[in-house]
Amino acid sequence: MTSHATDTPRAGARSSDLPEPLHARPVPRPGRWVSAVVVLVLAAMVLHALVTNPNFRWDTVWLYLRDVNVVRGVGWTLVLTFGSMAIAVVLAVLLAIMRRSDNPVMRSVSWAYIWFFRGTPIYTQLVFWGLISVLYPRLSLGVPFGPEFFVFDTRDVITAFWAALLGLALNEAAYLAEIVRAGLGSVDPGQAEAARALGMKESRILRRIVLPQAMRVIAPPTGNETISMLKTTSLVVAVPFTLEITYATSAIGTRTFQPIPLLIVAALWYLLITSVLMVGQYYIERYYGRGFDGGATGPRRGAGRKGSGGTGSTGGAGRRAGRLSRQAAIRGAGTTKDDPFAEVTP
Amino acid sequence: MSATTAPTSDATPATEVPMVEARGVHKVFGHGAGALHVLRGVDLVVPQGSVTVVLGPSGSGKSTLLRCLNELEEITAGSVHVDGELLGYRHDAKGVLHRLHPRRIAAQRSRIGMVFQRFHLFGHMTALENVAEAPVQVRGLSKAAARRRAAELLERVGLADRADHYPAQLSGGQQQRVAIARALAMDPELMLFDEPTSALDPELVGEVLTVMQDLARSGMTMVVVTHEIGFAREVADHVVFMDDGVVVEQGPPGAVLENPSEPRLQEFLSHVL
Ligand SMILES: Nc1ncnc2c1ncn2[C@@H]1O[C@H](COP(=O)(O)OP(=O)(O)OP(=O)(O)O)[C@@H](O)[C@H]1O
Ligand SMILES: [Mg+2]
Numbered sequence: 001m002t003s004h005a006t007d008t009p010r011a012g013a014r015s016s017d018l019p020e021p022l023h024a025r026p027v028p029r030p031g032r033w034v035s036a037v038v039v040l041v042l043a044a045m046v047l048h049a050l051v052t053n054p055n056f057r058w059d060t061v062w063l064y065l066r067d068v069n070v071v072r073g074v075g076w077t078l079v080l081t082f083g084s085m086a087i088a089v090v091l092a093v094l095l096a097i098m099r100r101s102d103n104p105v106m107r108s109v110s111w112a113y114i115w116f117f118r119g120t121p122i123y124t125q126l127v128f129w130g131l132i133s134v135l136y137p138r139l140s141l142g143v144p145f146g147p148e149f150f151v152f153d154t155r156d157v158i159t160a161f162w163a164a165l166l167g168l169a170l171n172e173a174a175y176l177a178e179i180v181r182a183g184l185g186s187v188d189p190g191q192a193e194a195a196r197a198l199g200m201k202e203s204r205i206l207r208r209i210v211l212p213q214a215m216r217v218i219a220p221p222t223g224n225e226t227i228s229m230l231k232t233t234s235l236v237v238a239v240p241f242t243l244e245i246t247y248a249t250s251a252i253g254t255r256t257f258q259p260i261p262l263l264i265v266a267a268l269w270y271l272l273i274t275s276v277l278m279v280g281q282y283y284i285e286r287y288y289g290r291g292f293d294g295g296a297t298g299p300r301r302g303a304g305r306k307g308s309g310g311t312g313s314t315g316g317a318g319r320r321a322g323r324l325s326r327q328a329a330i331r332g333a334g335t336t337k338d339d340p341f342a343e344v345t346p
Numbered sequence: 347m348s349a350t351t352a353p354t355s356d357a358t359p360a361t362e363v364p365m366v367e368a369r370g371v372h373k374v375f376g377h378g379a380g381a382l383h384v385l386r387g388v389d390l391v392v393p394q395g396s397v398t399v400v401l402g403p404s405g406s407g408k409s410t411l412l413r414c415l416n417e418l419e420e421i422t423a424g425s426v427h428v429d430g431e432l433l434g435y436r437h438d439a440k441g442v443l444h445r446l447h448p449r450r451i452a453a454q455r456s457r458i459g460m461v462f463q464r465f466h467l468f469g470h471m472t473a474l475e476n477v478a479e480a481p482v483q484v485r486g487l488s489k490a491a492a493r494r495r496a497a498e499l500l501e502r503v504g505l506a507d508r509a510d511h512y513p514a515q516l517s518g519g520q521q522q523r524v525a526i527a528r529a530l531a532m533d534p535e536l537m538l539f540d541e542p543t544s545a546l547d548p549e550l551v552g553e554v555l556t557v558m559q560d561l562a563r564s565g566m567t568m569v570v571v572t573h574e575i576g577f578a579r580e581v582a583d584h585v586v587f588m589d590d591g592v593v594v595e596q597g598p599p600g601a602v603l604e605n606p607s608e609p610r611l612q613e614f615l616s617h618v619l
Contacts, residue, residue, distance in 0.1 A: 194466035198480035199456025291470045291512035
C-alpha cells in the first residue's frame with residue numbers, strides 16, 4: 001500500500017490516495033509554558049526599567065537621533081565601513097592567491113602580512129597611520145633606491161580620513177585573506193581540473209569557476225566581518241578622525257552634559273545599520289548559494305520541480321555534505337576573533 | 347574493423363597521422379625516496395576515428411595515462427603527439443626542447459575533450475551554462491551563439507528539458523551526459539573518458555553508454571577507460587590491457603577479451619566478467 005508514494009515522484013499530485021493522518025494527543029509539556037512565562041516576565045521588566053528610568057532622557061535621545069551632526073556622523077561611519085571593506089576584499093583576494101602560489105616569495109610575503117596585521121591591535125595600527133606624516137614627512141615616486149620623479153608632502157596625501165580608511169582596510173584584509181583562503185580551499189579541485197581540460201586559462205578558471213563557488217563559503221563570514229567593521233570604525237579617533245558617529249555623539253554628550261542619551265543615540269544608529277546589513281547579507285548568501293542550497297533554489301525559470309524525483313537521496317546527501325564542509329571551512333578560517341586585541345570594539 | 351594487433355593497423359592508410367601517438371611515456375610522482383613510478387614506458391597509437399578501450403586493475407595507471415594525453419599531468423619522459431602535434435613542448439631550430447607557454451598548452455587541451463568519473467560539472471551553473479561556458483571563455487563565441495549550440499548538444503544527449511537545472515538537481519546519469527555535452531561543445535577531435543560510468547547506479551549506466559556509442563558511430567576518436575566489458579566488446583576497435591604501468595596486451599576486442607594470452611589479463615577478466 002505504502003509503495004504509492006515511492007512509485008510516483010510527485011506523490012502530492014495524488015492526494016486522494018493519501019491515507020488518513022494519525023490523530024494523537026501530544027505529550028503534555030508544562031515546562032514549556034512555565035519557562036516561556038518566566039522569560040516574558042523578565043523581558044517585560046527589562047523593557048519597563050529602560051523606558052521608565054528618567055536618567056535615560058528619552059526625549060533627548062529622540063531629539064539628537066535626527067541631529068544634523070549625528071546624521072553626518074552616520075554617513076562618515078558608512079563611508080568608512082564600506083570603503084575599508086571594499087579595499088580589504090580586493091587585498092584579501094590578492095593575499096589569498098599569493099598564499100596559494102607556487103612562488104615561495106609570494107607565499108612568505110602573504111604569510112608575513114597576515115601575521116603582522118592580525119598580531120597587532122587595530123588601535124595601535126590606527127595610531128601609527130595617524131603618525132605616518134611624522135615618521136615619513138615626504139613620499140616620492142621614482143626608481144626604487146634610485147632617482148625620485150615626484151615628491152609629495154605626506155600630510156597632503158594621507159589625510160586623517162585616508163589614514164583611517166587605510167588603517168581599517170589593511171587590518172581587515174588580513175582577516176578576510178584567511179576567509180578567502182578557506183573559501184578557495186573549499187572548492188573541489190575537480191572543478192578547476194574540468195575547466196583546465198576544456199582549455200580555460202588559469203586566471204579565467206579562478207574568476208569564472210573557483211571564486212564564484214568559493215563565495216558560498218566566503219560570503220557568510222564576510223557579512224559578519226562587515227557588521228564587526230561597522231563598530232570598529234569607532235576606533236578611528238586614534239588617528240584622530242573625529243567625524244564618525246561615536247565621536248560625534250560623545251562630543252555632543254560632553255558639551256551638553258548628557259553623555260548617556262547620546263550613547264543611546266549612537267547605539268540605536270548602529271542597531272539600525274546592522275539590521276539593514278543583515279537583510280543584505282541574507283540576499284547575498286542566497287545568491288551565492290545557488291545550485292547548492294538544494295530546496296531553496298528551484299530550477300531556473302519555472303521549469304517545475306520535475307528533476308527532484310530523479311535526484312532522490314543522493315542529492316540530499318550531497319547537499320548535507322556540502323553544508324557540513326562549508327561549516328568546517330568557516331570554522332577553519334579561524335576568523336572568529338579570539339585575538340584579545342582585535343576585540344576592543346565597544 | 348581491422349583484426350590486426352599492430353597499433354598501426356592496415357585499416358588506416360600509412361599516410362594518415364594517428365590521432366594519438368604516445369611513445370615511451372613515463373610518469374613519476376614525487377622525487378627522492380618517496381618517488382612513485384606509475385607509468386613505465388607506455389606506447390599507445392590510436393588511429394583517427396577509432397575507439398580504444400583501456401582496461402586494467404586499480405592502480406595500474408589508467409587514469410594517469412589518460413591525464414597525460416591532455417597534459418593534466420606533465421610526463422616525466424617520452425612523447426605524446428595528438429594529431430601530429432607534440433603536446434606540451436616544441437623543438438627549436440637547433441633541436442633544443444622548450445616547454446610551451448601555458449596559453450599554448452591550454453589551446454592544445456581545448457581540442458581534447460575529457461569526461462571524468464565524478465562528472466565535475468560546474469556546481470554554480472545550470473546544465474546549459476555548463477555547456478556554453480568554455481566556447482565563450484576559450485573560443486570567444488558570442489553568448490547567444492554558445493547558448494544555441496549548448497541547447498542543441500543537450501538535445502543530442504537527450505536532456506533538452508533539463509537545460510535550466512543545476513547539477514545538484516540532476517541524477518548521476520544526467521550529470522554525466524551534460525558533462526559529455528560540455529566536452530563536445532569545444533568540437534574536440536579526441537575524447538577521453540575516465541571510467542565515465544563507475545560512479546553511477548547500475549540502472550543509469552545504460553543511458554551514458556548509449557550516448558557514447560552514438561558518439562563512436564558518428565566517427566569521434568575516443569579513448570575510454572572502463573570496466574564495462576560489454577561496451578569494449580561492442581564498440582571498441584582496439585583494447586589495451588595495462589598492469590603496473592605498462593601495456594601488457596593489446597589488440598582487437600575479439601582477440602584480447604576472448605583469447606587472452608597473458609595470465610594477468612586472464613585473471614583480470616575472470617574478476618570483471
Ligand atoms: N597526483 C598523484 N600523486 C601521487 N601519486 C599518484 C597521483 N595520481 C596517481 N597516483 C598514483 O599512481 C598510481 C596509479 O593511479 P591511477 O589513478 O592512474 O590508477 P588507475 O589505473 O586509474 O586506478 P583506478 O582503476 O583505481 O582508477 C596509484 O598508485 C596512485 O596512487
Ligand atoms: Mg582511475
